Amino acid sequence: MxxxxxxxxxxxxxxxxxxxxxxxxxxxxxxxxxxxxxxxxxxxxxxxxxxxxxxxxxxxxxxxxxxxxxxxxxxxxxxxxxxxxxxxxxxxxxxxxxxxxxxxxxxxxxxxxxxxxxxxxxxxxxxxxxxxxxxxxxxxxxxxxLSPIGKHVDLVLQLNPSTKTIGVPFNPGEANSVVLLDLVKKHAAEKGIAVVEAPATKSSEVLQAAQSLIGKADSIYVPTDNTIISAFEAVAKVGVDNRIPVFAGDTDSVKRGAVAALGFxxxxxxxxxxxxxxxxxxxxxxxxIAFQGVSKTNLFVNPAMAEKMGLSLSQDVIDSAQEVIQ
Incomplete structure (x- = not known):
């Protein structure tokens, strides 16, 4: 037309x-x-x-x-x-x-x-x-x-205090993912936390990328990376099978197996x-018209998935969530 x-x-x-x-x-x-x-x-x-x-x-x-x-x-x-x-x-x-x-x-x-x-x-x-x-x-x-990465790192440490290393699956070919990875590294370093990268350039590589974090990461964080999110269930499976809590940058991923997400x-x-x-x-x-950002965030939690990944969410955390996935 x-x-x-x-x-x-x-x-x-x-x-x-x-x-x-x-x-x-x-x-x-x-x-x-x-x-x-x-x-x-x-x-x-x-x-x-x-x-x-x-x-x-x-x-x-x-x-x-x-x-x-x-x-x-x-x-x-x-x-x-x-x-x-x-x-x-x-x-x-x-x-x-x-x-x-x-x-x-x-x-x-x-x-x-x-x-x-x-x-x-x-x-x-x-x-x-x-x-x-x-x-x-x-x-x-x-x-x-743009995700509030500092708050995401804080959430990982709040819900899994034993975390010393965060594993991050990401697509190095996505400019947005590189920006987010750099922010994760910055905020994690401020807390004395190490970051392990797990690159995947397409959806079929996501499972292998997640598996590369076994024995290396105490928690896995999936940013708003389109490649990784398109195969999120593969990351969640690695988390369940190896009792590594998986956190996400977008709330929809909590319904698909993440422990929690603070997002839009x-x-x-x-x-x-x-x-x-x-x-x-x-x-x-x-x-x-200047481009706009999004300021409002919501906490989504999945207590059942947390249990499968070796965590127990406190009642205070559950009560503070905007949505609890049953």
């Missing part, structure tokens, strides 16, 4: 609003296309996509009525991410929403004109999506999910991203 002038959309929306549609914003009744893509499918990134779609619907952009909502997964392949980005640029949607750093890098490299609203990107500046934390003046903005609700991250998309559909320039 060719991108139409928002001035024309404003004119079209007036007639629709007169019919009592009650849709907010100048472009809300016009037909628009929003193209979303993620580097891989896993619960956190899927929740971002769903949050974006629901926020659009709440603003009056409803799929099947006035919204064409596209979605493609790169299945963990950066080459596929680049191909999807080029395909989307050819379709000329009103906004492209790449989810996670590799997809965002691919889309930003593919277009300097179509508005891009990234989501779930750890460090947009380090990933070279935007030049600084200020409004970029380009076609790019979005939402960063990625559906809320999607809703926050969707609000920016709506602003752009209603006429605001992406370059005038």
């Amino acid at each position: 060719k991108s139409l002038s928002l001035t024309h959309k404003i004119m079209a929306s007036a007639a629709a609003m007169a019919l009592g549609l009650g849709l907010s914003g100048a472009a809300s009744a016009a037909d628009v296309t929003v193209a979303t893509t993620a580097i891989v499918e896993h619960p956190a990134l899927d929740a971002v996509r769903d949050g974006v779609k629901d926020e659009l619907a709440e603003a009056g952009f409803v799929e099947g009525k006035n919204l064409t909502f596209l979605y493609e997964s790169a299945q963990g392949n950066p080459g596929t991410a680049a191909q999807i980005a080029r395909d989307y640029v050819g379709k000329a949607p009103n906004v492209i929403v790449p989810i996670a750093t590799p997809s965002a890098q691919a889309v930003v490299a593919a277009t300097k004109e179509i508005p891009v609203v990234f989501s779930a990107v750890t460090d947009p500046v380090a990933a070279k999506l935007v030049p600084s934390a200020e409004a970029s003046g380009t076609n790019v903005t979005g939402v960063s999910d 609700d990625y559906y809320d991250v999607g809703r926050q991203t969707g609000k920016i998309v709506v602003e752009i559909l209603n006429g605001k320039s992406a370059g005038d």
